[in-house]
Amino acid sequence: MTEGRAVVVGGSFAGLTTALLLREQGFQVDVFERTPTYLDGRGGGIVLQPDTVRWIVERPHPFSLEEVSIGSTCTRYLGPGNTIAFEEPAAWRFSSWTTLYRILLDDFGTRDYHLGESAVGVGQDADSAEVRFLSGRRERADLVVFADGISSVGRRRLQPDVRPRYAGYVGWRGTVLEREVSVETADLIHDATVYTVVPGSHMCAYPIPAVDGGLARGDRQLNYVWYRNVAEGPALDEMVTDLRGVPAPVSVHPGQVQQRYVDEMRAEAAELLPPASAELVKRTEQPYIQVVLDIGVERMSHGRVALVGDAAFAARPHAAAGTAKAASDAWALAVALAEAPDVPTALARWEPDRLALGRDLLSRVAAMGSRSQVTDTWDPADPALHFGLYGPDR
Template identity: 65%
Template sequence: MSERLDTRHDWSGHRALVIGGSIGGLTTALLLRRLGFDVSVFERTPTNLDGRGGGIVLQPDTLRWFVECSDQHPEQVSTSTHYVQYLGPGNSVVHRENAPWSYTSWGTFYRALLADFGTDDYHLGEYAAGFDEDADGVEVRFTSGRRERADLVVFADGIGSPSRRRISPDTKLEYSGYVGWRGTVPEREVSPETFELLHDSITYSVAPHTHINVYPIPSTDGGLAVGERLLNYVWYRNVPEGHELDELMTDKRGFLAGVSLHPGGVQDRFVEEMRSAATELLAPAAAEVVLRTEQPYLQAVYDAVTNRMAMGRVALVGDAASAARPHAAAGTAKAAANAWALYDALSDSGDIAEALAKWEPGQLELGQRLMRRVKEMGARSQFDCTWVPGDPDNRFGLYGPGH
């Protein structure tokens, strides 16, 4: 890395805007600043993002900033387990293998990245509504009336990115046929038997047309010690597109959510049905974690595959480019990989449009390959019922199973 940093192109005197202040956006902003850009981040949400999100399975690309560039180290922002296991009826262990993984909570990782970037150039409550490029740069227009110009603009504003329509107008959100119920429970609040069974593994429970995975993440205040963490889960359940999905995704206020319903927003009757189904369908330890969740929340699982990530001096990264269902645990890893590849491309070139044009093909291929894999994984678990405990094809990984 040190040799690479010594030979990179210096972008001092140039300005970059990153639209979207989440994990992918902050990683991109930090790397652009490392190249010399004067970087400003604009996040649409008006309040701090710290309390949002659940667990993240950490892969090398996600952690790379903390391995190579930060004074904070990976063990300060993550927890880990040694095993992958599948539970059957009565908590019988139907498969277990030695497979270490590390995890973080969205809030822990976000706080760490923001601490490295700082808040002086991090702007909340700014929604980017449109942009135009001319010979001298790019102008971004915000709904507040603000206008900002830069030499480079990177959109990292998530699966609902309005700029994807401008850059890749043929890309559509496609519903997968199922939703992910999510939630967290403090380890100390589950029974001793469940704690003992779950605390050192990522745990699966599989039933016809459904599956859940459970793993420990840092607590809301960043606690990493065993017994002080949270048990985090994602439980995939099939819901037909149309009125059934619309009714489920309508919050307590009567508003139809596009992709996700936050904790406290899901109608009580659906939470009650979900808890009842957990007892019937899941291994007892997994069901206990679900039942003890005070405010479960919902994510409708969508795919978005772009055929374009760059347009002149403008780029899409992460879910703003292509969003893949979570089965490979690779969403944040792909966003980080996009950012690191952009860093490399700009390191090697003094022309932004040229660098983006060289960067784009490999990143498109990465997103498309990941999409094919997770669609196959979803088909095995949710529709074909061919998900086999221990099957190597079901392992996490951005570049392939286990990689």
């Protein structure tokens, strides 16, 4: 399949990666993003696994990977009083969601990137698929890809029985400018993935580029996620009601978290965490809440319609594999389309390996989360707890 039209729903990392690869296969590609403005400035840190950066590494760019990311030398666990409880070599690179989004959008361009278009429905016949939008717009194409994330319209329309499953905890997330923390805290985090593990909870932190792309010491950001158990039901519902009084079942955005919860979180950080970890929490101006969910579909292909990334499998963040899984889905889709005589055949061939990988990832991150949030059996030396899309054996 080397020509035709493709519609990609969702203009984030998954959607743009997919769109760029489909364009290389000869498709005329249009991306439809529901937000009315570009997504610049959203999201926090990203661990750069090989699939995540494959587009940047394998296609010509006027910069190197080192110019858009920060390297680490080790994984470091902090104990009481900022003592180093465990440390091992670990060479990862970190970037920010904003940095990668800007690169991909620059590569795709804005001519065929349509803002303010919310998909509400999808249908198809033997010859094409159609996406219907809230604006009344209808778009027909040979191929439709839903890359619209954890709240995917495509998944809800095609597999309405699939429901997110709450993991039993939330992630408090935030970023702090490196120059705004103490020298001791900055020194502990600047070259490392830093973990803190306490009973029923853990935090992961690492450096990422500043919003303006700055990589120099002092100019960067320190990014973290702190996992806290919250009972499902009224306690969770109350916590994730934002300042407008609107329930936020996926995430409560920066500036929308009720202040009493922010105050409680800061007080508990000072009580429970080592000083460096607690300082990150204390100095975050607008922390936000990610509700930790498991989502897994039974199908990723429906005739001429595909689900990729979080639209198909939304995995807990412990393996830092969300963007890697989305990119891997997109690259595999491009290969399948290049080898098959038509879109439905390509999607049918593409699907089995994608489903197997998604299910494996969901299983692994659920086990990781249980060991820190439930059973208190997290072992820093266990490779099963390391980052990675494919697990410790691959």
